Amino acid sequence: MSVKVEEKLFQNRYLVDEGHPHVCVPEGKGATPALKAIISCCPAGCWGLTEDGKVEPTLDGCLECGTCRILTAKDGDLNWNYPRGGFGIAYKFG
Numbered sequence: 001m002s003v004k005v006e007e008k009l010f011q012n013r014y015l016v017d018e019g020h021p022h023v024c025v026p027e028g029k030g031a032t033p034a035l036k037a038i039i040s041c042c043p044a045g046c047w048g049l050t051e052d053g054k055v056e057p058t059l060d061g062c063l064e065c066g067t068c069r070i071l072t073a074k075d076g077d078l079n080w081n082y083p084r085g086g087f088g089i090a091y092k093f094g
C-alpha cells in the first residue's frame with residue numbers, strides 16, 4: 001500500500017498566528033534566485049509566485065523545517081523565526 005506525501009501532511013494541524021507571520025520576505029525584496037528555489041524545495045509547498053512576480057508564502061502548512069531559511073541564509077532574502085508559543089504546527093505523532 002502506498003501513501004502520498006499530501007495524505008501524510010494532512011495528518012498535521014496548524015494554528016496560524018494571524019498578523020504575525022513567522023516567515024516573510026523583507027519589504028522591497030524581489031524574486032531572487034534563492035527565493036525562487038524555495039518554491040520547488042519547500043516540502044510543504046507553502047511558496048508560490050504572485051501575479052506581479054513576487055515570491056510569497058502561505059504559512060498554514062509550514063513544517064518549520066528551516067529549508068527556506070538555509071536556502072536564503074547567504075543573502076538574507078528571508079526573515080525567519082519560529083512561531084510564537086502556542087502557534088504553528090502540531091504533529092499528530094509528536
Ligand code: SF4
Pocket residue numbers: 023041042043044045046057061062063064065066067068069
Ligand atoms: S520552514 Fe520548511 S515548511 Fe516552512 S516554509 Fe520554510 S521550507 Fe516550507
